[in-house]
Amino acid sequence: MKNEKLPLGLHYQYPFIDRKERAELLAWIGTLDPLWEMRFSEHNPPPEGDQQRPLLRPVYWLGNWQFACLDYYHSPKGILHRCVKAEPYPSLLQKLVDRIEFIAKRRFPKNFIPEKWKLNTCLINFYGSKWEDGKWVDRARVGEHKDFEPGPVGSLSFGDRAFFQFVNGKSSLGDENVVFSQWLEDSSLQIFAGDKWKNKVFHRVQRVEDRRKEKIGPDIENFQTRRINFTFRYVPEEHIYPLHDLPTHLQADIRPYLETLSQGSAYFKKLVKL
Numbered sequence: 001m002k003n004e005k006l007p008l009g010l011h012y013q014y015p016f017i018d019r020k021e022r023a024e025l026l027a028w029i030g031t032l033d034p035l036w037e038m039r040f041s042e043h044n045p046p047p048e049g050d051q052q053r054p055l056l057r058p059v060y061w062l063g064n065w066q067f068a069c070l071d072y073y074h075s076p077k078g079i080l081h082r083c084v085k086a087e088p089y090p091s092l093l094q095k096l097v098d099r100i101e102f103i104a105k106r107r108f109p110k111n112f113i114p115e116k117w118k119l120n121t122c123l124i125n126f127y128g129s130k131w132e133d134g135k136w137v138d139r140a141r142v143g144e145h146k147d148f149e150p151g152p153v154g155s156l157s158f159g160d161r162a163f164f165q166f167v168n169g170k171s172s173l174g175d176e177n178v179v180f181s182q183w184l185e186d187s188s189l190q191i192f193a194g195d196k197w198k199n200k201v202f203h204r205v206q207r208v209e210d211r212r213k214e215k216i217g218p219d220i221e222n223f224q225t226r227r228i229n230f231t232f233r234y235v236p237e238e239h240i241y242p243l244h245d246l247p248t249h250l251q252a253d254i255r256p257y258l259e260t261l262s263q264g265s266a267y268f269k270k271l272v273k274l
């Protein structure tokens with residue numbers, strides 16, 4: 001889909017990133033060491049009927065890290081000890097974030113933008129296939145969910161294009177459930193905002209094409225990446241915790257992740273030594 005007229009609260013721009021920016025960004029992404037997190041931990045065990053499992057894909061967070069085992073940020077109630085202060089954006093990313101914030105403020109009604117809103121949190125998702133039991137298994141999708149961080153969410157896509165949908169409920173309902181679909185192209189920007197797109201409907205990535213055959217992202221053991229997506233969100237500063245302000249049992253739960261991160265990141269190296 002090109003930059004056609006979209007419903008209020010949706011913005012799509014393709015291309016948003018030029019070739020030089022893309023090359024710089026991808027070179028930087030290649031230096032990251034994404035984590036393959038487990039959903040639960042010793043102090044947050046699976047609820048009855050659920051089981052411990054890895055996330056569908058490797059991730060990297062900037063600004064603050066929402067470790068899956070701490071439970072994701074879920075405003076207004078699930079905000080305590082969810083977001084751990086993490087690395088700041090590199091300057092090339094900050095420049096893009098400034099542009100996205102500018103577009104959102106110009107494009108959407110004032111009441112779509114919370115006071116103090118700024119895109120201070122970034123989740124980088126790596127989509128692709130995982131080597132499992134002697135074969136490559138496609139893991140390039142995300143089920144229906146909402147992003148509970150307040151205000152507009154900005155999303156940058158790289159690599160193979162993704163089929164993105166807003167839906168009314170859970171997937172068993174089939175196609176009548178779909179409110180809006182769009183392809184997210186390489187180097188595109190999507191922003192969604194307002195009560196309908198943020199709070200009422202769910203969103204999901206149904207599938208990611210496998211056409212470009214481009215080597216994208218860092219080497220990840222037993223994983224082939226074909227799409228990388230950044231979602232920029234706003235977490236109010238008072239909900240972001242310096243690591244050492246977390247209760248010690250939660251620090252213990254995320255300690256192995258921090259150790260792993262410290263091998264590739266000066267920020268986390270310093271943090272684990274403190």
Ligand SMILES: O=C(O)CCC(=O)C(=O)O
Binds near residue numbers: 123142164184204229
């Ligand atoms: O990959 C995408 O386009 C969307 C990712 C997403 O829904 C999320 O990170 O919450």
